[in-house]
Structure formats: C-alpha cells, structure tokens
Amino acid sequence: MTLDELFGIGPYSLPHDEKQALLVEHLNRLTAHHADRCAPYGRILDAYGYRGRSWSAIEDIPYLPISLFKEFALKSIPDNAVIKTLTSSGTTGQKVSRIFLDKETSRRQTKALAAIMQDFIGGKRLPMLILDTRNVIKDRTLFSARGAGILGLSNFGRDHLYVLDEEMRLRTEALKQFLVDHPDEPILMFGFTFMVWKHVYQELRAQDIDVDLSRGILIHSGGWKKLTDEAVDNARFKKALRDTCGIQRVHNFYGMVEQIGSIYMESDSGCFQTPVFSDVIIRDPLDWSVLPIGREGVIELVSILPHSYPGHALLTEDLGRVVGEDDSPDGRKGKYFEVLGRIPKAEIRGCSDTYAEEAVSSAV
Amino acid sequence: MDNTEKLREVFAEALQIDQGKVVDSLEYNSIPEWDSVAHMALVAAIDDAFDIMLDTDDVIDMSSFGEAKKILTRYDVEF
Numbered sequence: 001m002t003l004d005e006l007f008g009i010g011p012y013s014l015p016h017d018e019k020q021a022l023l024v025e026h027l028n029r030l031t032a033h034h035a036d037r038c039a040p041y042g043r044i045l046d047a048y049g050y051r052g053r054s055w056s057a058i059e060d061i062p063y064l065p066i067s068l069f070k071e072f073a074l075k076s077i078p079d080n081a082v083i084k085t086l087t088s089s090g091t092t093g094q095k096v097s098r099i100f101l102d103k104e105t106s107r108r109q110t111k112a113l114a115a116i117m118q119d120f121i122g123g124k125r126l127p128m129l130i131l132d133t134r135n136v137i138k139d140r141t142l143f144s145a146r147g148a149g150i151l152g153l154s155n156f157g158r159d160h161l162y163v164l165d166e167e168m169r170l171r172t173e174a175l176k177q178f179l180v181d182h183p184d185e186p187i188l189m190f191g192f193t194f195m196v197w198k199h200v201y202q203e204l205r206a207q208d209i210d211v212d213l214s215r216g217i218l219i220h221s222g223g224w225k226k227l228t229d230e231a232v233d234n235a236r237f238k239k240a241l242r243d244t245c246g247i248q249r250v251h252n253f254y255g256m257v258e259q260i261g262s263i264y265m266e267s268d269s270g271c272f273q274t275p276v277f278s279d280v281i282i283r284d285p286l287d288w289s290v291l292p293i294g295r296e297g298v299i300e301l302v303s304i305l306p307h308s309y310p311g312h313a314l315l316t317e318d319l320g321r322v323v324g325e326d327d328s329p330d331g332r333k334g335k336y337f338e339v340l341g342r343i344p345k346a347e348i349r350g351c352s353d354t355y356a357e358e359a360v361s362s363a364v
Numbered sequence: 365m366d367n368t369e370k371l372r373e374v375f376a377e378a379l380q381i382d383q384g385k386v387v388d389s390l391e392y393n394s395i396p397e398w399d400s401v402a403h404m405a406l407v408a409a410i411d412d413a414f415d416i417m418l419d420t421d422d423v424i425d426m427s428s429f430g431e432a433k434k435i436l437t438r439y440d441v442e443f
Contacts, residue, residue: 083393103393107427114424123419137401151400155423158411160404 011115011275012332016325020058023279026304027061027312028054034310037076041310059281059290063300063313066258069097077102077308086148088257097258102308109261112277112305116265117156121217127182128157131191131200133164145257146192153190170203187215192222204244214246221253254339258311259303268330271323271338278303280337282322296321296340317343367443374413375429378406388430414441
C-alpha cells in the first residue's frame with residue numbers, strides 16, 4: 001500500500017500483522033533512501049555494515065538517538081528544497097533540534113495529521129479557540145514546536161480566536177463574545193498542557209470567570225513535567241476542566257517535532273494510540289533489547305512520513321510502556337502506550353515547559 | 365465580475381500579492397507569501413467571499429489556485 005492509499009483507509013484500521021508488514025516495507029525503503037541522500041546518515045550505516053541491507057521486523061531497523069538532530073544538520077534534500085525548518089523547544093543555552101522539511105514531507109505530515117484528527121472530531125471545521133498567544137507564530141519561516149503545533153491544528157478549525165494576549169493574559173471578553181457568536185456547534189480547543197493549566201484554567205479560577213465550554217473538545221499536548229511538580233496528572237487535569245468550565249471531551253496527545261504529523265492521540269484506552277503511519281517500540285536501557293507489553297523502558301518511535309530527513313526511526317529521551325495492542329475499548333487498532341517521564345539526565349525539554357523556564361529566568 | 369476574477373481578488377488580497385501572480389499554477393508553499401499562516405487567512409477569506417464552509421480535506425488539498433477552483437465547484441461555485 002502506498003502512503004497516499006494509507007491516508008484513505010482510516011488511521012486505526014490495521015491489526016498487528018498487516019500493520020507490521022506495511023511499516024517494515026516502508027521503513028526499509030526509507031532507510032535506503034536516506035542512506036543515499038544524507039551523507040552523515042549513510043556513514044553511520046556504513047560503520048555498522050548496514051548499508052544495502054533490509055530487515056524483516058520494525059524492531060531491527062537502525063534507529064538514531066534523537067539528540068543527533070541537535071548536533072548535526074541532517075537532511076536528505078538539497079538546501080534549495082527546504083521550505084521550512086522546525087526547531088524543538090530548547091530552553092536558553094540548550095541546543096535545539098533542527099528538522100528540515102521539503103514540500104513532500106510537509107504534505108505527508110499534513111495528510112497524516114488530518115487523518116488522525118478527523119477520526120476524532122470529524123471532517124467539518126469547527127469554531128476554534130487557540131489557548132495561546134498569536135505571538136508564537138510571528139516568525140513565519142522558523143517555527144518553534146509550539147507555533148508548528150498551533151498552525152498544524154488550525155486546519156481543523158475556523159473563526160480562530162487566540163484566547164491569550166501578548167502578555168499571556170486571558171482575553172475574557174473576546175472569549176465570551178466568541179461563545180455568543182457560536183451558540184450551538186462543538187468548539188475545537190487546542191493548547192499546550194501547561195499553558196492551558198496555568199493561563200486558562202488557573203486564570204478562570206482566580207478571576208472567578210463563568211464560561212460554559214461544555215461544547216468544547218480540548219486537544220492538548222506538550223508534556224507534564226511542570227504539572228507533575230504540582231501533583232496534577234491527566235485525571236486531575238480533566239476533572240478540573242470539567243468542574244470549572246464544563247469541558248467534557250479532553251484528548252491529550254504525544255508527539256515530537258522530529259516526527260511531526262504522526263501524533264499519538266489519547267484514545268478511550270486512556271493511553272496514546274499509535275496510528276498506521278507510525279509505531280512505538282520500548283527498549284531496555286541496559287542492552288537496548290525490545291521489551292514486551294507492560295514493561296517500562298525507553299521509547300523508540302518509527303514513522304513512515306520523514307522523506308526530507310533521516311528521522312524515520314528515533315530513540316527518544318522519554319520513558320514509557322506499551323499498555324496494549326489492537327484492543328482499545330473504542331475499537332481503534334494499534335498499540336497504545338503511556339509516557340512515564342524523561343530518562344534521568346536527559347535534557348529537560350518540553351514545548352510548554354520552555355515558556356515557564358524562560359519566564360522564570362527573565363523574572364530573576 | 366465572474367467567479368474566477370472574484371477568487372483571484374480573494375487570493376491577491378489574502379496573500380497580499382499582485383493579482384497578476386494569481387494564475388492556475390500558483391502553488392501553496394511555492395512563494396513566501398503563501399505559507400501555512402497565510403493559508404488560514406486565505407481559507408477564511410474564501411469562506412466569507414463565497415458564503416461557504418470548506419471541509420478540512422478541502423482546506424488541506426487546496427494546493428494551487430487551479431485546485432481551488434476545482435474544489436469550489438463542489439460547493440456549487442461555477443467557473
């Protein structure tokens with residue numbers, strides 16, 4: 001099945017055997033593609049004697065540590081084919097990943113994200129609240145992970161309202177007017193987890209603002225580190241939003257700028273669901289062997305979308321475990337997993353955490 | 365004014381480019397003015413100008429001016 005055919009079949013429609021066969025075929029092809037076009041990647045394969053080989057399981061495909069994208073400009077396209085450069089959200093003084101996109105990779109990411117999102121919210125664009133400030137999309141050629149996330153999700157909305165102003169204050173009147181202007185339909189809301197908590201939820205509480213967002217579908221992402229410090233987990237987050245403004249539907253998602261597009265949405269399993277374009281593998285940090293369902297280890301992510309850079313198999317700096325496969329209560333196929341935090345000593349990096357740390361350092 | 369002219373004006377205004385540049389082969393991401401930020405403004409302007417509501421798939425597939433005309437015919441806009 002070609003990638004374009006795959007965009008049409010439903011992102012959670014393939015059971016284990018079919019999905020693995022499909023992924024390994026694409027990943028083998030991508031490995032050869034990048035070896036031929038990205039010289040540093042080719043040299044890595046050469047060093048292990050991997051060039052020209054193919055593998056029969058996705059677990060055997062050579063993978064790169066994600067930190068390599070901070071050290072090196074890895075790309076498989078000529079400079080003039082780069083249409084966009086994405087950066088991860090490194091805090092001041094830290095190195096950031098740079099991901100170079102060409103038209104084709106950008107198109108694939110958009111199509112994959114659309115397939116995933118539509119499976120959750122349908123094909124109609126919904127009135128949309130962006131729980132952030134317009135400032136994050138100011139530089140149009142160099143997007144932060146935050147900016148890229150917001151723009152990517154904006155395709156699913158209309159009449160977009162950024163609910164925070166440039167000083168990160170809640171635009172209460174604009175929000176209330178938006179709800180008056182859109183009295184009946186479901187409302188799509190998107191923001192980064194920590195921003196939603198700090199600048200929306202806590203502000204609504206602090207200012208005792210009464211808004212009814214019971215028609216809202218909140219999609220959020222960006223890491224829990226700051227919230228874990230405040231003892232806020234997914235369950236408490238959801239309950240707080242429900243109690244304060246009536247939001248019933250909340251989907252957390254996991255993903256990284258290095259494999260943008262193939263995001264992992266929280267399904268009814270309560271975990272992150274892998275779509276047909278990508279998969280998760282858990283590795284033992286002692287010997288990098290593959291761990292079975294239920295065992296905690298380092299998260300590797302494979303994706304068949306990256307065409308312009310060799311990011312199709314990446315070892316992340318996150319810990320997690322696969323909870324189940326093909327048996328989510330909502331009928332979605334694929335592995336589902338949870339993320340249990342960072343590898344100790346990994347650089348602290350999370351989209352919405354960055355803002356907080358910048359705010360702290362500028363306040364000092 | 366026919367709908368091609370109307371759509372050309374919408375494109376030129378939303379992307380802030382000369383109307384002369386708005387030809388069928390004008391592609392998304394081929395000029396700095398038509399990037400993902402501008403695309404949002406463009407889609408909103410098309411929705412308003414033709415009093416329609418483009419579906420998500422059409423927003424994503426609208427990859428050129430020519431393609432935009434094709435898509436709009438599905439919303440009963442004639443060219």
